[in-house]
Amino acid sequence: MSPLAAARVLAEEVRAVEDVPPFTRSSVDGFAVRAQDVRAADDRNPVRLSVAGEVLMGGRGPTTELQSGEAVRVPTGGWLPPGATGVVKKEDCRDLGSAIEVLDGEGSEEHITQRGADVRAGDVLRRRGDVLTAASVGMLSGAGVADLLVFVTPKVGLLVTGDEIVSPGAPLRDGEVRDINSLSLAGALRAMGFEPQAYERVPDRRDAFERALARALSECDAVVISGGSSVGERDYTPEIVAAAGKPGVIVHGVRAKPGRPTMLAIVGQKPVIGLPGNPVSALVMLETLGKPILLRLYDKDSTTLPIRARLQQRINLEPDIEHLVPVRLERTDAGVDATPLLGTSAQMHILGFADALVDVPAGSGPIEAGTLIDAIPLSHTSSLR
């Protein structure tokens, strides 16, 4: 097993291979004894026992049965010798080297952890569809599990359309803009648990688009397209997706801002998600509509946990449509502050600083500064922050 198993999704139920703990052991540093020998011991009536040996961590120590009148030195977590029914804490004894005097022997049975007290061999520890964490991989190792069957990370093809889009580094002519979506959408897909598969930028030609989609559908488990799904004359994504196979386009156009021209389709068994070309709209729609659909490739429902934060500026938007408002989050002594990032010419600002989205349903009134809101965090590739 490898620590890299963390963040993979289990494809099988996992059962404990061994009991945990795998042997009956002491839960304190002290002396293994027969409990009835020491039950009445206190500092006025100490009980003297001879030290018959020592258990070391990782070793068994004496294997002969512990007799009445005897004690064996044991460390916390150490193996309990046969015949022992209690452990007296080190600090409750006077240590004379070859013998001890027990000054408090009450409750010595409680310092023993029975084999299998935590987990029994055969117990179900994880189920199919569970996302492995670092700690849970450690737990499974602790129960003797040496191998795990995990889902292959689904491959999501990413088609970025647009004749005007140029990679950074290449010369930029009038009318051309730099590529944003190839980077931001691929990074978000990776953070969500998928393997993004990049393709050549798709020129605004029907035949080139058809070929690129066919190839992505044959090589990937799902396809995400950016651009080409709005209502402009050259935006033939829905037509081409519909022609690629059944059942075809399910949704074209959503009542949410940003993201209205989003398209959702299924070709064969594969989801095809058509995002707007605008980088903020594309990212917001991938997070809110795309992620729950793509997680179904793992047979999973999305359970992203919201962050409660205090709104720093009033939000007042047209009430006739749902809004997904990008916010910047900052931790303060009092909690978390959320600053809304609004304004159409602030695309770059939003991409640079958004940490989360606030969902404002259609029909909502203004939300005043100071209100506590739930922010849905954008997907991140690590907990580094």
Add this chain to the structure above:
Amino acid sequence: MSPLAAARVLAEEVRAVEDVPPFTRSSVDGFAVRAQDVRAADDRNPVRLSVAGEVLMGGRGPTTELQSGEAVRVPTGGWLPPGATGVVKKEDCRDLGSAIEVLDGEGSEEHITQRGADVRAGDVLRRRGDVLTAASVGMLSGAGVADLLVFVTPKVGLLVTGDEIVSPGAPLRDGEVRDINSLSLAGALRAMGFEPQAYERVPDRRDAFERALARALSECDAVVISGGSSVGERDYTPEIVAAAGKPGVIVHGVRAKPGRPTMLAIVGQKPVIGLPGNPVSALVMLETLGKPILLRLYDKDSTTLPIRARLQQRINLEPDIEHLVPVRLERTDAGVDATPLLGTSAQMHILGFADALVDVPAGSGPIEAGTLIDAIPLSHTSSLR
């Protein structure tokens, strides 16, 4: 630039290479015009203009100056021809092919986005120490940035001590237990943004421990040790770390549960973090004390965002010490529920299900079920959930 830049930490200030947008452009689908030609147009007094050409996405279109009485077809985001000072929306015109009739020409100047309106070449976009997100990598690409200088991911050596510890798959004899920390701590370090460097398990022998520590210190930027830092006779971590170099041990023992025997040291310039051997204690201390120290390798402060959740069971703990209570988080329709995971024999359960920690300071009274608490999420390698 690669989407893999996401989750790296910037080692330099980054400035925009180009203006964004890189040219003055239309913000609607429509016709570029001279604004003064159409200002007075309405459906009773339409203005007729001849169509002098078309701008395509990615292309310049007509380069001769737009004259009074002329219009040029432009898409959203399209390059604005020289001489044009406004854009009339498609839906505010009657399109006659070689000519148009403008039915509403007011405010045509507002449909133009000036070159550099969003970002100017030379603007500072990110600072040293910023963690890159998928979206911010996209943003930098959008401003023409082709290369980024990022921190090398710090290497953290992981020394797991204990003669009793055996990897899963190998035979387990009486007194031996399975390795947990090699997996859970390495996974957590990776999720925090570090490269864990695994070493052979360290036997409980002073010379072997000294050699392992010297090697890890020479090869890594920091060292994390699990086990060997409590007060038992064979727990000589503090002595060995102190002998390894100055300034040495800074902290040995913390007033927090779990995690009391934690040790913090500096050898040369390198942090050395001695965690308890108990897997839950080790993970909790790595998250709470270790992470902020290790993030200093990036010149960063930790800014983990807490999750507000409703406590599902009363927490009532000894008030004389600070407690870090592992909790399981579950999203519900009403928000997030936090279930405390308590009990000493429930190690495996805690590792398997903990999502976050709740910090209960010393001196706190009981916390009733139903209380809203702040849970600090454990580090995860992805947003897959």
